[in-house]
Amino acid sequence: MAYFQPDSSQINTLYEQYVPKIQPSDILTIVVTAADPKVTAPFNPMSTMISGSITQQTDMALRPTYTVDEKGNIVLPMLGEVHVAGMTRTQAIQKLRLDLSKYIKDPGVNINFNNFRISVLGEVARPGSFIMPTERVTVLEALGMAGDLTIRGVRQNVMLIREIDGQKTMHRLDLTQQNTLNSPYYYLVQNDVIYVEPNKSQINNSKLGANTNVIISIAGLIITVISVLTR
Structure with a gap:
């Protein structure tokens, strides 16, 4: 099945135009660093739990996380409420560095999404949600x-469901057209849902399967009644 068949369109997709923005209910991992680790202790409340023998995976699990509330704020030690909704990850880092500079000289800040989840449903090999x-x-x-679309998936009409500020919108993508690479929905944001619908043949087969069971049941009942009456 051919994807992105060439046409006259120019490919000019720029990720910078579609960088995901922080939204309410996002969970952010925020780590503050400095030349003197002691001064960052109030801003890394879980750091006291980390020992020298801890593994990197456990270290990531113990790093402090902050949930963005419905107003778009997070609450950090000493800084209090900080509004981050609507910002990109880079913009939020710059803002926190500026705020922290009142307490720390040349602070370093690292922010990562802790719940950047995408769901893929429908006619794909392994539907599910992925972090x-x-x-x-x-x-x-x-x-x-x-696992890619199955042979029964409709590649010309893939649905993308996106929620921004509580509003859900649906968008269609044609994976057989090169121009789709220029779509503003080519890059995903957190909590996007991709749905691949089945083709007509698969839909008809599903209907046939359900109807066949009913027909067989009725036919079996009729044969039973006839055999009883003709004894």
């Missing part, structure tokens, strides 16, 4: 994690 290690994710990468 992404980075926020730079394309439709193709999400479909690849789900």
Whole structure:
């Protein structure tokens, strides 16, 4: 099945135009660093739990996380409420560095999404939800994690469901057209849902399967009644 068949369109997709923004209910991992680790202790409340023998995986699990509330704020030690909704990860880092500079000289800040989840449903090999290690994710990468579309999936009408500020919107993508690479929905944001609908043949087969069971049941009942009456 051919994807992105060439046409006259120019490919000019820029990720910077579609960088995911922080939204309410996002969970952010925030780590503050400095030349003197002691001064960062109030801003890394879980750091006291980390020992020298701890593994990197456990270290990541123990790093402090902050949930963005419905007003778009997080609450950090000493800084109090900080509004981050609507910002990109880079913008939030710059803001926190500026705020922290009142307490720490040349602070370093690292922010990561802790719940950047994408769901892929429908006619794919392995439907499910996937936690992404980075926020730079394309439709193709999400479909690849789900094992690609099956032969019964409609590639010309893939649905993307996106929620921004509590509002859900639906968008259609034609994976057979090169121009789809220019779509503003080619890059995904957190909580996007991709749905691949089945083709007509698969729909008809499903209907046939359900109807066949009913027909067989009725036929079996009729044969039983006839055999009883003709004894």
